Amino acid sequence: MEVFEVKKIWEDVKAELKKTLPSHVYDTWIVSLEATGYDNDVFSLLTVHQMAVELIRKSHYAQIKAALEKVLGKETEFSISYDADLAEKYKKEKKKEKAKAPKDEDDSTTSKAMENLAQMQSFSNLNLKYKFDNFVVGENSRFAHAAAFAVAQNPAKKYNPLFIYGASGLGKTHLMQAIGHYVIFNKPKLKVRYIKTEEYVNELIKNLQNGGERNARMEKFRQKYRNVDVLLIDDIQFLESKTYTMEEIFHTFDSLHNNNKQIVITSDRLPKDIPTLPDRLRTRFEMGLVVDITPPDFETRVAILKNLAEQISMKVDFEVFEYIANNFVNNVRELEGAFNKVSAYADIEKVDLTLDYAKKVLNCEAMKKAITIDKVAKTVAEYYNVTLQDFKSTSRNQKVSGSRHVAVYLAREITGKSFESIAEYFNKKHTTMLYSYEKIKEEIKHDKELDREVIEIKNKIKN
Numbered sequence: 001m002e003v004f005e006v007k008k009i010w011e012d013v014k015a016e017l018k019k020t021l022p023s024h025v026y027d028t029w030i031v032s033l034e035a036t037g038y039d040n041d042v043f044s045l046l047t048v049h050q051m052a053v054e055l056i057r058k059s060h061y062a063q064i065k066a067a068l069e070k071v072l073g074k075e076t077e078f079s080i081s082y083d084a085d086l087a088e089k090y091k092k093e094k095k096k097e098k099a100k101a102p103k104d105e106d107d108s109t110t111s112k113a114m115e116n117l118a119q120m121q122s123f124s125n126l127n128l129k130y131k132f133d134n135f136v137v138g139e140n141s142r143f144a145h146a147a148a149f150a151v152a153q154n155p156a157k158k159y160n161p162l163f164i165y166g167a168s169g170l171g172k173t174h175l176m177q178a179i180g181h182y183v184i185f186n187k188p189k190l191k192v193r194y195i196k197t198e199e200y201v202n203e204l205i206k207n208l209q210n211g212g213e214r215n216a217r218m219e220k221f222r223q224k225y226r227n228v229d230v231l232l233i234d235d236i237q238f239l240e241s242k243t244y245t246m247e248e249i250f251h252t253f254d255s256l257h258n259n260n261k262q263i264v265i266t267s268d269r270l271p272k273d274i275p276t277l278p279d280r281l282r283t284r285f286e287m288g289l290v291v292d293i294t295p296p297d298f299e300t301r302v303a304i305l306k307n308l309a310e311q312i313s314m315k316v317d318f319e320v321f322e323y324i325a326n327n328f329v330n331n332v333r334e335l336e337g338a339f340n341k342v343s344a345y346a347d348i349e350k351v352d353l354t355l356d357y358a359k360k361v362l363n364c365e366a367m368k369k370a371i372t373i374d375k376v377a378k379t380v381a382e383y384y385n386v387t388l389q390d391f392k393s394t395s396r397n398q399k400v401s402g403s404r405h406v407a408v409y410l411a412r413e414i415t416g417k418s419f420e421s422i423a424e425y426f427n428k429k430h431t432t433m434l435y436s437y438e439k440i441k442e443e444i445k446h447d448k449e450l451d452r453e454v455i456e457i458k459n460k461i462k463n
Contacts, residue, residue: 002199003036003127009043009071010035016067021060029056034086036129040337042344043068043078044129048087053080053313057347077344081311085185086128124184124192130177136307138300141171144291148175148264152182155190155230155262159289161253165267166293167455169331172266175293176232179264183230190229197238200225201245208244222248226255230262236285237267241276253284263288269452292448295455301325301335308339314347319355327364330458338362371461373411373425379461380407383453392427406454408433409440414461 010033017030029052037044047053056064057080068076132152137145144164151162164172180192207221208214225231231252239246256263271277271285296304305321320342328335342361346353381388384403391404404426411422412433419433426433444451 002196003125006035006038006043006127009038010045012071013064013067016070017063020063020067025060029060033080034083034128036127040340041074041076042340043072043076045078045080046083046086046128047080048083050082050087053082056080077348079312079340079344081313083128085131085133124180125194126177126180126184126192128181130174131181132178134307134311135171135174135178136296136300136304138296138303140294140296140300141175144175144293147289147291148179149182151262151264152179152186155183155187156260160257161263161265161285161288163265163267163271163285163288163290164293165270165290167268167295167331167452168459169333170293170295171332172293173234174332176234176264176266180230180232191227192230192232193225193228194232194234195225196234197236200233200249201238201242204245204248222252225252228256228261230264231256232264234266235268236265237269237274239277239281240274246278246281250278250281250284253281257284273449294448294451295329295331296335298325301329304332304335305339308336309343312343314343314353316343316353317355320353320358323355323358323364324362327362330455330462371414373415373417373422376411376414376461377407377425380410380457383457383460405436405440406450406457408436410454410458410461412437414458 014026014030018026021030029047029049032048033052034046034048035043036046047056064078065076068078132145132149135141135145144166147159147162148164151159164175166172177194180194183190183192203221207217210217233249239249253263265285267274270290271282274282302321302325305316305324309316309321324335324338324342328338342353342358345361346357351357377388377391380403381391384399384406386400386403390397390400391407393400395401408422408426411417411425412419419430419437423430423433440450440454444454
């Protein structure tokens with residue numbers, strides 16, 4: 001859900017809370033809360049008051065949960081964490097407000113400082129929870145993180161544009177928004193704007209379809225994205241086959257680059273692998289620095305989970321981190337989703353987050369059993385446009401054998417079935433299945449395109 005939608009929901013929730021909470025509680029603890037996201041039925045909040053985390057959970061949990069569920073119309077949990085950066089900015093803004101105000105003016109309305117921050121964030125369209133401090137760096141993302149931080153420190157000085165690519169859910173958006181977050185907190189005079197390509201396309205279409213002064217409207221639309229110092233464009237692969245949008249992006253790119261403004265782009269693939277992308281755009285996307293993010297290894301996944309637990313000050317048994325890291329291997333998004341689920345349940349039921357409790361909530365073993373070899377094979381066959389009969393045949397066609405290797409690898413990884421069982425399904429020898437598995441396991445380590453395909457198929461199977 002986008003930042004502006006989350007903010008709108010929170011405004012409605014605050015309106016409900018104002019009716020039920022004492023005014024001193026509402027003004028002191030609720031007004032300064034900042035809504036940052038809504039994922040997997042968990043609403044995320046940041047506070048500038050360190051003691052508010054425990055106080056709100058103990059004293060006002062039920063009221064906030066009830067207000068959220070009334071506004072959203074379904075069962076919802078919320079997480080609340082303290083943000084030191086936001087708190088420091090809040091203090092500075094509050095100090096400025098006091099300095100400007102007349103001596104006899106009542107300064108009890110401390111929400112003005114937060115309003116300034118909210119306006120800055122709203123213009124940028126950034127989610128304040130995405131910052132460099134809470135991005136866990138692993139071997140999979142070390143270079144991308146270093147490049148992103150260098151861009152944030154000195155926008156448009158080098159690496160312009162910065163093009164970050166990798167499969168869905170690996171942290172591209174986090175790094176991109178961390179750049180924006182760093183700039184608005186450390187270089188407040190610079191204008192930052194974040195946009196998803198799909199939203200950009202929809203906004204462009206809306207401006208083209210509406211009646212009235214189209215030329216004036218289009219000029220306003222163009223300036224919205226050209227009159228900035230840092231433009232962050234997410235998921236550029238959605239440009240495929242959208243000729244008019246490509247034309248607009250091309251001119252926006254040139255306008256910004258020629259005026260020494262920073263551009264950061266993310267995609268799920270390299271520029272050369274985006275079909276129908278014109279050469280003049282492809283070469284511009286490649287003229288700065290192109291970096292990739294790959295799936296995190298086990299150690300990085302555990303570090304990510306420990307970081308999540310620290311953010312909400314929750315004590316978690318180390319075996320829980322290992323269990324989640326072993327069962328959610330595709331990307332960071334599903335890893336966070338699993339942790340958010342078990343931590344929210346443990347918080348609701350007021351129990352310790354132990355390995356047994358995590359197994360009970362996530363039930364990964366049952367999920368694996370529900371996915372059969374047949375389902376895996378059918379999904380892989382559909383992805384590569386071959387048939388199950390092809391898989392079970394003696395065909396040595398490169399397309400068939402290559403996709404069969406992938407099917408065997410995923411059957412073993414996802415279902416955990418023995419190589420004998422997989423061999424029986426494919427009408428092959430046990431040793432052949434073992435060879436297929438090991439072949440793909442090695443190839444995805446250095447073949448990024450194959451790695452991306454395997455992750456896409458795995459997500460299709462699990463969804």
